[in-house]
Amino acid sequence: MSLPETLTVTLAHYLALSGVVFGIGIAVALSKRNAIAVLMGVELMLNGVNLALLAFSRFGAFAGGTEPLAGHAFVVFVLTVAAAEAAVALAMAVLVYRRRETVDLDRISLMRW
Amino acid sequence: MSRFAAWQALRAMGPASFPIGVRARAVPRLRGLRVAGALAALVLVAVSIAIGVVVVSGVLDGRWYDLRDLGIAMAHLRGRLDERFDPAVSYVASALIGATGILGFVGLVLLVLVWVERRVLARMQIRRGPNRVGPFGLLQPVADAIKLIQKETIIPRGADRLMYYLPPLLVFIPLMLVMGALPWAPRMIYLDLNVGVLYVIAVSSLSTLAIFMAGWSSNNHYALLGAMRTIAMMISYEIPQSIALLPVVLITGSMSLGGIVEWQADHNLWLAPMLPLALFTFFFASTAELNRTPNDIAEAESEIIAGFHTEYSGMKFGLYYAVEMGNATAVAALVTTMFLGGWSAFGLEEWVPPYAIFAVKVSAVYFLFIWLRGTLPRFRLDQLMAFAWKYLIPLSILNTFVVAVESSIAARWEVAGVVSLGLITLFNLGFTIVAARAWTRALGYRPQRERLLRPRLTTAVGGLLAAQRLQREATPDSASGA
Amino acid sequence: MDSPGVVAAFWVLSALTVGSALAVFLSRNLIHAVVFLVASFLGMAGLFITLSADFIAVAQMLIYAGAVSILMVFAVMLTPLAARDNANSLFVLPGVALGAAFAAVVGYTAVNVDWPQVAGEALDARSFADTVRGIGDALLGPYLLAFEMASVLLLAALLGAIVLVREDRS
Numbered sequence: 001m002s003l004p005e006t007l008t009v010t011l012a013h014y015l016a017l018s019g020v021v022f023g024i025g026i027a028v029a030l031s032k033r034n035a036i037a038v039l040m041g042v043e044l045m046l047n048g049v050n051l052a053l054l055a056f057s058r059f060g061a062f063a064g065g066t067e068p069l070a071g072h073a074f075v076v077f078v079l080t081v082a083a084a085e086a087a088v089a090l091a092m093a094v095l096v097y098r099r100r101e102t103v104d105l106d107r108i109s110l111m112r113w
Numbered sequence: 114m115s116r117f118a119a120w121q122a123l124r125a126m127g128p129a130s131f132p133i134g135v136r137a138r139a140v141p142r143l144r145g146l147r148v149a150g151a152l153a154a155l156v157l158v159a160v161s162i163a164i165g166v167v168v169v170s171g172v173l174d175g176r177w178y179d180l181r182d183l184g185i186a187m188a189h190l191r192g193r194l195d196e197r198f199d200p201a202v203s204y205v206a207s208a209l210i211g212a213t214g215i216l217g218f219v220g221l222v223l224l225v226l227v228w229v230e231r232r233v234l235a236r237m238q239i240r241r242g243p244n245r246v247g248p249f250g251l252l253q254p255v256a257d258a259i260k261l262i263q264k265e266t267i268i269p270r271g272a273d274r275l276m277y278y279l280p281p282l283l284v285f286i287p288l289m290l291v292m293g294a295l296p297w298a299p300r301m302i303y304l305d306l307n308v309g310v311l312y313v314i315a316v317s318s319l320s321t322l323a324i325f326m327a328g329w330s331s332n333n334h335y336a337l338l339g340a341m342r343t344i345a346m347m348i349s350y351e352i353p354q355s356i357a358l359l360p361v362v363l364i365t366g367s368m369s370l371g372g373i374v375e376w377q378a379d380h381n382l383w384l385a386p387m388l389p390l391a392l393f394t395f396f397f398a399s400t401a402e403l404n405r406t407p408n409d410i411a412e413a414e415s416e417i418i419a420g421f422h423t424e425y426s427g428m429k430f431g432l433y434y435a436v437e438m439g440n441a442t443a444v445a446a447l448v449t450t451m452f453l454g455g456w457s458a459f460g461l462e463e464w465v466p467p468y469a470i471f472a473v474k475v476s477a478v479y480f481l482f483i484w485l486r487g488t489l490p491r492f493r494l495d496q497l498m499a500f501a502w503k504y505l506i507p508l509s510i511l512n513t514f515v516v517a518v519e520s521s522i523a524a525r526w527e528v529a530g531v532v533s534l535g536l537i538t539l540f541n542l543g544f545t546i547v548a549a550r551a552w553t554r555a556l557g558y559r560p561q562r563e564r565l566l567r568p569r570l571t572t573a574v575g576g577l578l579a580a581q582r583l584q585r586e587a588t589p590d591s592a593s594g595a
Numbered sequence: 596m597d598s599p600g601v602v603a604a605f606w607v608l609s610a611l612t613v614g615s616a617l618a619v620f621l622s623r624n625l626i627h628a629v630v631f632l633v634a635s636f637l638g639m640a641g642l643f644i645t646l647s648a649d650f651i652a653v654a655q656m657l658i659y660a661g662a663v664s665i666l667m668v669f670a671v672m673l674t675p676l677a678a679r680d681n682a683n684s685l686f687v688l689p690g691v692a693l694g695a696a697f698a699a700v701v702g703y704t705a706v707n708v709d710w711p712q713v714a715g716e717a718l719d720a721r722s723f724a725d726t727v728r729g730i731g732d733a734l735l736g737p738y739l740l741a742f743e744m745a746s747v748l749l750l751a752a753l754l755g756a757i758v759l760v761r762e763d764r765s
Contacts, residue, residue, distance in 0.1 A: 008602065009605045010712070015608045015704075017609050017613070019705060020613055020702065022698070023694040023698025023701070024619075024691050024698070027691045028616075030686055030693060033678070034681060034682075036670050036671055036700035040629070040667065041626060043724055044720075047635070047659070050633060051639065051642060051643070053652060054646045054647060054648050057648070058646045058648075059710070059712045069730055070725070072726055072730050074731070074735055076654070077738075079658050081673040082658070082659075083749070084752030086750050087607070088752050089716070090667065097674040097677060102676075102678075106684050106685060203602075273624075306653075307725045311654070314657060315653045315657035315660075318656075319656065325668055329626060344668065351661070405663060540603065
């Protein structure tokens with residue numbers, strides 16, 4: 001069964017979706033006070049990037065694309081880095097909390113000019 | 114005669130003479146009973162012979178009525194549907210039938226296992242267990258469920274409504290998803306994923322968050338404590354649990370659960386003797402994941418009331434209880450699939466329906482769970498975490514390394530499978546013993562040197578330690594050596 | 596990509612993902628935000644499955660929904676005196692404007708650029724049946740150096756996290 005052309009899902013759909021998720025991630029990361037909430041925004045951004053990578057790996061026809069699963073391998077690296085980043089960043093949040101009893105980024109202004 | 118002596122006398126007469134309940138009145142023996150029994154036995158033998166003849170003659174193979182593998186009947190049904198309708202219809206129909214089967218199986222298992230667990234545990238603790246509702250108390254779970262449904266559900270003041278309502282439902286999702294991936298027979302797999310092993314681990318890790326939601330939203334100290342303890346424990350034990358599955362994947366060369374079972378069936382070999390350390394690690398880590406004794410830190414009635422579901426009452430509590438049973442079944446099924454050959458039983462699966470073999474194995478592993486619960490005391494939280502991080506994780510990483518070397522050697526070595534697999538089995542058995550002993554010694558554990566001559570009753574506070582101290586005082590020469 | 600199941604799955608899952616991501620921004624409670632974040636991650640895993648990336652989807656479930664979210668829960672629980680209200684900072688307007696602008700630009704580009712796409716049989720060939728083998732070959736073949744560096748990075752992060760939050764007993 002084939003659907004009308006307007007209903008099919010193409011690369012553009014996935015890319016637009018990844019852009020939206022990335023945008024929401026930017027908004028969360030820039031406008032939240034709590035350091036942990038900022039980290040949530042960063043994770044959302046990484047998710048959007050992963051979606052774009054996988055969409056290109058599925059649909060894209062590029063001259064250099066000899067390795068069909070290169071996008072997947074990239075996403076594996078992104079996941080690895082995200083896990084490491086989350087561990088270290090949350091440890092830093094806990095450490096900052098121990099020193100200053102707050103994780104409010106507006107009040108951690110030691111290095112602000 | 115004191116009451117204690119009377120009790121002892123009763124004990125000596127055996128459990129049947131316990132003065133519990135009303136003894137059943139002796140039923141006058143029916144004369145026809147023996148005749149009927151003999152006839153039934155004859156019919157049974159005849160039916161067995163008929164089944165044997167039919168199976169051997171091979172008329173069944175691949176027909177829709179070959180009920181040794183329900184997947185064949187399903188495939189025929191899908192073929193029929195595909196002839197007449199759109200492929201989507203057969204897809205939806207088979208999905209619905211499979212989902213109904215899984216749901217029905219889980220419901221049945223939950224009803225039966227509550228009874229089994231309570232009865233077996235009671236036997237181990239020398240008591241009777243539920244025996245009043247229905248024959249042998251078989252209807253006890255039904256009565257419990259009706260009671261729980263009737264109870265008032267109390268929502269604690271200050272609870273976070275949405276997050277309080279969701280978890281009892283959310284914890285069911287991982288259970289169902291794991292159940293869907295199990296291979297029951299060669300073609301009886303609802304969801305045969307290429308990444309089955311990883312999928313099972315990933316899906317079962319999702320229940321952690323539901324447990325946290327339950328504990329946090331209850332607005333209760335004990336619930337939150339229980340939830341945080343659960344999360345710490347489950348996160349720690351997920352690591353050895355998933356590392357313990359790597360040797361299985363390395364040996365079989367497949368990450369799909371069906372593929373793992375097929376490898377074991379092809380080689381007429383169970384992975385349990387080949388990978389004893391992985392089996393132990395997976396089994397123990399699973400008991401931690403399931404919050405079962407000896408690792409029921411999460412609930413620990415004597416310490417934090419009931420852990421994360423302290424504030425849940427009525428059927429919500431009943432759902433948690435049911436999920437606990439269901440998860441134990443799912444893990445037993447996973448142990449069976451990975452290490453005990455799944456539906457294969459050295460050729461027996463040609464005769465007996467493979468799903469029956471699978472069910473028998475799962476029940477055996479489940480019995481082991483009950484046995485552990487009846488035997489072992491609870492670990493302390495720090496002991497449990499130390500056991501995971503200092504003992505299970507290093508040993509399982511080492512085991513993975515050893516198995517990787519072995520399997521790469523076996524892949525390059527031109528020799529019969531029996532020889533290489535046998536050598537791997539022998540080496541792994543030896544390696545397990547040596548590594549476990551060496552690592553325990555490296556961590557500073559010494560087996561007790563002094564022999565406790567006989568158990569001593571003491572009224573001193575401190576239990577076994579006090580008893581040992583008393584014994585040392587009684588025999589001063591042995592105390593110097595300790 | 597025109598089977599009705601995939602299309603329906605795409606729209607449902609993208610609604611779930613975007614809705615939960617918005618809920619992360621809007622919710623007034625940090626714990627709720629974490630829960631919505633997990634819902635968003637799971638929706639994203641479903642989208643990965645529609646892209647026939649089963650291994651990545653399962654890894655996403657395991658790493659993001661299973662581990663990173665739990666880390667966040669722990670971080671929230673270990674900072675008991677900090678505010679839990681998920682409040683916005685002074686930069687809320689620029690932040691939202693930047694996010695919306697980015698989404699708009701990417702959306703416009705995605706819709707209006709004529710991407711070099713595969714179609715027909717080549718697209719069917721890309722619906723991989725088994726990605727695990729391919730990813731393994733890629734990781735231990737052309738990307739071996741990056742793979743090793745990633746493992747070193749993980750080890751460094753592990754040690755760093757332990758060293759950072761260790762309490763001095765002295």
